[in-house]
Amino acid sequence: MSEYTVVGQKLPRVDAVEKVTGAAQYGADVHPAGMLYGKIVRSKHAHANILSIDTSEAEKLPGVRAIITQDDVPSGRRVFATDKVLYLGEPLAAVAATDPDIAEEAAELIKIEYEVLPVVQDVMEAIKSSAPRLHSDETKEGPNRRDISAKIKELSRDEADGNSTAIRKLEAELENYADEVYYNISAESHTEAGDVEKGFAESDIVVEDTYVIPRVHQTYMEPHVSVASADSSGKITVWASTQGPFAIRSGIAGTLGIPLTQINVIGTTMGGGFGGRFGVIITHVPAVLLSQKAGRPVRVQMTREEEFLDGRPAPGCVIKLKTGATKDGHILARQALAFWDSGSVSGASIGSTIRVRGVYKIPNIKIDAYGVHTNKSGTAAYRAPGAPQAIFAGESQLDDIAEQIGMDPVKFRLMNMREEGDTVPAGGSEPEVGYKETLEAVADAAGWWNREADKNQGWGVAVGDWTNGCGPGGVYVSVHEDGSARIFHGSMDITGTDTAITQIIAEILTIPYKNVTIRRGDTDSAPYSTGSGGSVVTFTMGNTAKLAAEDARRRILELAAERLNTNVDDLELRDGAVHIITVDPPKSISLGELAAYSLSTTGGPIVGKGSFARQPSTPALAAQIAKVEVDPDTGRTRVLKLVASQDVGFAINPMAVEGQIEGGTVQGYAWAMMEEMQYGENGNVNPGFVDYRVPTSADLPTVESVIVEVPAPNGPYGAKGVGEPPITPTLATMANAVNDAIGVRITELPIKPEKVVDALKNNGHGA
């Protein structure tokens, strides 16, 4: 039996009722009196010089209250394009009107003259010297660019056996690039340990492949929406559907050059985020500028089409990966060269290329990663940013090695996995980690060791590692006169984190879960909180909540000692009351009585404060096994079984943890099998859920979750962040299962039926 009464329990979510009844207030539900409707005017070309923007006709339209362009940004920080557009849908202006239709009509009336430029959409095209350059100020043509040639040469393949025409063409082209000087490079990242040349030389087998992972959208249900209201004192209120209200606040302050105290950000209930709702995104600043100009509140809300054109999706990438191993299964070296599609701006998760290392003992590592500009919107985080892409390459290739040396893929992984005390690539040694336990747990649960497969059926396994982030947070706790408690904080709920915080407070105050309410404040009222992403919330806010509850408990015991005329040392808080443990019969006083008493004592009401920012996190592993059946005629893959284990440290709410494991696994499945942003030559993209397919409940069997608990020393009750790990291995799990079923190694996602059929044809495999 658990030593705890509230944490560790499968309790219903605190926001369950408001979510299911529709009472929860999303961004689109915000409608301050006098609100106007904003519309962003977007580029109709993916690459063009802007010759002129003429708003005069639009201004004449009755009902139009404000039109803004970059000229209306006092700080001069780029909000709208002026001289040049870099992707189709890039914002050029914005309109606010009394009616959404008028706003749309006005947007159409704004005349923009373009000088159309050549478009580049493919990272491998974009780095060529012949490619159109997106940023004219890109002058660094020095050693780094030439380096790319050298790296491509290092990774030259002996034979071009890629399993699709596109991949084979890519491989061939990479050879040709070797003497080029590269352009459109937005960022780079290099990591090296040991000596890969030596490692490959000592290897019995060297496997090499090029992996192509498409750009995918976070496909949160609620499109971006902001409502801004600037009052006559200059105070700005922004209702934002965001993962990080405090980041929005500093982002707006920075962009507009105004003090933090003049901005209040109210986070509305999020209709999904998954990393796509961080920082100052798209709608916030135009809403503020329009409200300032119109003198009325303005809502700017994106359509689904705008989401696909101008959201900040996960970057696609091309990863060339080479691994060397001994014939008895020891991995000796791994080298990667990655080109990440960062779109029109810098960024993309290029640093995550290091995830190809996995949790394995690999003595020699060399990783070179580049961000590449293309005529697309910028990218942002998506659940374990960059990890699913890198791990897809790494874990796919591990299976190919296991196959070549004739070793069971699970045993091969277990043999190479690091354990407590092993050297960690980033430095230091591993703490107590649950890598092997987690992989063994999924293998046991899935029936791996006795697995059976009919014709065209196969099993795939993969693991993905991730370490939760950590950030600053503050929590206040108050105890009421009826013995109930209230939490006040500023972090956005990200699918259950409010519930976990509530459980922790109830646990420490020894009161029923239902007697604790949680309330989120805006940035003007709540203490600073880090953004809700990077799996930080339960770790950071859980620790913060513990500190706050412990602070309240100190005051409770102090009050009780005063009231019961005894010492704090003789007291125990239990079952919602303080008991004197040294007297018989026992004497006690309830929390409600103490809270009432506190209102008339010098020390005042019972309020606890927690403030926290940083403690080292501990890595977590997600391991998954899929059993699939592939129809060789149609190429369609059906998932027969999908089991996901994860080391969560400690499951504060096992039901919520299972929800995270299921959700992440399904998103990984979708990326593997169907999701893909497809850009046309003119820069257009599949802009809705008809052309951009996401899974439905009919696509998948129930994901079986297996919770492993290897406590994190600094996590609350040992908890690790659980949100991100489950998406990381699924891409490779699916590819490995398909390969096991029909002997086709798909290296370019998604594993669409037509691609499977093509691959079967090209490799001679068949039904």
Added chain:
Amino acid sequence: MSEYTVVGQKLPRVDAVEKVTGAAQYGADVHPAGMLYGKIVRSKHAHANILSIDTSEAEKLPGVRAIITQDDVPSGRRVFATDKVLYLGEPLAAVAATDPDIAEEAAELIKIEYEVLPVVQDVMEAIKSSAPRLHSDETKEGPNRRDISAKIKELSRDEADGNSTAIRKLEAELENYADEVYYNISAESHTEAGDVEKGFAESDIVVEDTYVIPRVHQTYMEPHVSVASADSSGKITVWASTQGPFAIRSGIAGTLGIPLTQINVIGTTMGGGFGGRFGVIITHVPAVLLSQKAGRPVRVQMTREEEFLDGRPAPGCVIKLKTGATKDGHILARQALAFWDSGSVSGASIGSTIRVRGVYKIPNIKIDAYGVHTNKSGTAAYRAPGAPQAIFAGESQLDDIAEQIGMDPVKFRLMNMREEGDTVPAGGSEPEVGYKETLEAVADAAGWWNREADKNQGWGVAVGDWTNGCGPGGVYVSVHEDGSARIFHGSMDITGTDTAITQIIAEILTIPYKNVTIRRGDTDSAPYSTGSGGSVVTFTMGNTAKLAAEDARRRILELAAERLNTNVDDLELRDGAVHIITVDPPKSISLGELAAYSLSTTGGPIVGKGSFARQPSTPALAAQIAKVEVDPDTGRTRVLKLVASQDVGFAINPMAVEGQIEGGTVQGYAWAMMEEMQYGENGNVNPGFVDYRVPTSADLPTVESVIVEVPAPNGPYGAKGVGEPPITPTLATMANAVNDAIGVRITELPIKPEKVVDALKNNGHGA
């Protein structure tokens, strides 16, 4: 020069811009989507049995969404009358409709059958055995009731020289009452010290009079308004124009029998309160019940007429007062018998009758006070509840004694005033008090000692004492990355208290006042705060804010020590930065840098917590002098000079303190000269500002304020509550000035022109 840089300064109010631009959100500005309009159905008789309430016709009216009566109150606690109404305008039902006109029409369609009962409006009539009894369960006819007869006999007058027909009649009647058994008594209060019989016997002169003070309304600009929204989970949100959101929360919880956690009260900007916005008043519970029944938000807003019929004004009273003194001016005994008009319910400020003691050394005291039921609405607090009434009697009579013994009224008061170390009637001895300093200050400022008066001109002086209350409070302070700070708390701003709290935080954090913002939370988010009344806010919340800022300062110094690699003892917080005082050249780090640093350290964001509830307060005196000119033909009194001094302990914001002194003095002037709720025989009242006159800026010269600062040991920076004292002496000041001008002692307020003319006729005085 002051040792402080922010407190003690005349800084503009934090809410100045929102108030003057109309941006402040008052109750009537709250309009949630789908809101219905509520209307309270009120009794058309002042005293009647209810035979039936028929809502059927009203229910049929299109647009009506809910109708409630007492049957809809699940707890059974009285919200509406069912069997009997006790005053005209008493709530019987309420309606919610889609439009205010429909709600009003529906209210008219509700058919109520009455059996009309005799009405009693006058307290002296109500106590007679022949009077109609309001509460049939009033069975206590025992010793207390007979006691009243004895008390009246004790206070029998030698001669009936009252200066108005009404007073003379009252005096005569009181004699006749002596053998009666009394009824309609709602409450009683008795205080005795020494031996008044002996005191009177030893006195050279004994003065006796009966004072009649009318019921007056607080006349806040904003009528009562509540908006309630009950959601599907049962959670209730109430937007209330209130002085005490936490009291509203517990009031609603108690009335409806639901947990505190299910109610959130949001205090909207108050359009004046003055004591009339405490507790659960009138509109809140009907709004909640209507919203629960209709399933939509409901606003219930009173008209000005409803305010007069069913507000909770200040009680009127009849005070029979007798004072004995030696011929050289020592007061030996004072006895009072008071009947307070509590209307239909219990209460009225009967305990304040003890204020007739004043701040004088009076060895023998006897005070008997009764609350009396009449067919009027209940009463509530109004700025120093009960004190203006009692002090009017006490200070008027002091002047009569001074006149009889030929002593200067200021000197007479100074001679009898208590000072530090003197015994206090309530027990213990006086701390350091500023009674004499305050009276001397006003005398000096007004030019009392060289005062001149033309014909029909006169000077009046009076003093009033009051001690601020104290209550629980909580304050949180955060420091931002740009070095600014933010206060979060739950107490309502009562004309400048937010400004005072802001100054205190700025002072302690050593940052500019403009860099501190203050934000009020609702009861779901803010720590518990006592109601904003009883002059408690600056005392309680000021102390709480100090604790919070000091807590933040501790964390700031800790962080700086960590960051600068030194000890806290070597550090000083000054000018918004922490400086190492032990090194040369000095080294420092700004608050902004420390706040940014805090986001990445174990300890987390800079947040300070203050929790406070109780420290003894120190009494404060208000002293006022008026110079008037009375036109004997018209009876009109013109104020030529009005000077008000007040011991405020320490003026945290002298401009705000002056505002309080001016406001209180003007309200006292209004009560003295013009305000009066006049009830007709059928229970009707003068229901608007045409018939109920309040002063305009044309009625008065500028009130000259004189700030006296005798620090309160437990006040923040020595501050005492300043809101209530200034209203206390003005009623007597005006009466004493009129008496000095034309030799007419008005004992029944207000001092209306016609009353002055009558009095002049009756006493033979004239122009």
